[in-house]
Amino acid sequence: MFQVRIHGRGGQGVVSAAEMLSIAAFLEGKHSQAVPSFGSERMGAPVVAFCRIDDKTIRLREPVLEPDALIIQDPTLFSAIDVFAGLSPNGYLLINSKRTLEELGIAEAVNHLPKDQVRLVPATEIALKHIKRPLPNAVLLGALAAVTGVIKIESVVKAIASKFPGKIGDANIQAAEAAYQLLANHIPEEAAC
Numbered sequence: 754m755f756q757v758r759i760h761g762r763g764g765q766g767v768v769s770a771a772e773m774l775s776i777a778a779f780l781e782g783k784h785s786q787a788v789p790s791f792g793s794e795r796m797g798a799p800v801v802a803f804c805r806i807d808d809k810t811i812r813l814r815e816p817v818l819e820p821d822a823l824i825i826q827d828p829t830l831f832s833a834i835d836v837f838a839g840l841s842p843n844g845y846l847l848i849n850s851k852r853t854l855e856e857l858g859i860a861e862a863v864n865h866l867p868k869d870q871v872r873l874v875p876a877t878e879i880a881l882k883h884i885k886r887p888l889p890n891a892v893l894l895g896a897l898a899a900v901t902g903v904i905k906i907e908s909v910v911k912a913i914a915s916k917f918p919g920k921i922g923d924a925n926i927q928a929a930e931a932a933y934q935l936l937a938n939h940i941p942e943e944a945a946c
Contacts, residue, residue, distance in 0.1 A: 790816055
């Protein structure tokens, strides 16, 4: 089973991201489950959602405590909560940021993870370019497809189109594909040497 935990703030589409990821996996013939978790349901409050993907029926219903992948939609959460709790030592980490790990103050916290599985994605900037709004969720799903291979970008595109038909969906699809291309073409510095 592949488990994903998505952290963000109210209004960033955290729950929609988990739903679209679940739909993308389902479209590939996999079993999937999206689970939202709400605290104070207000704009800007920390929000977390979960997604499980497996080849067999998923019976779990509790929150994902040991994720295989973390998606951090808002890096200001690093100082608010322990977003890294339970992350697998071989886990994937996608962070919405243009800043470096050192600038974010988390380099030491993530230095045990495989270097090619920790990615900084300027998701807000990509979203602003394509969607004209700072909504990083679809962008980060495109990035997840590129980095993990757990889902295909074509499935992400179909999931976005089913959730947001029309112009809004088209803009989100362009943003997701831009992130996919950015990360699929990225060669880690160690591999480039």
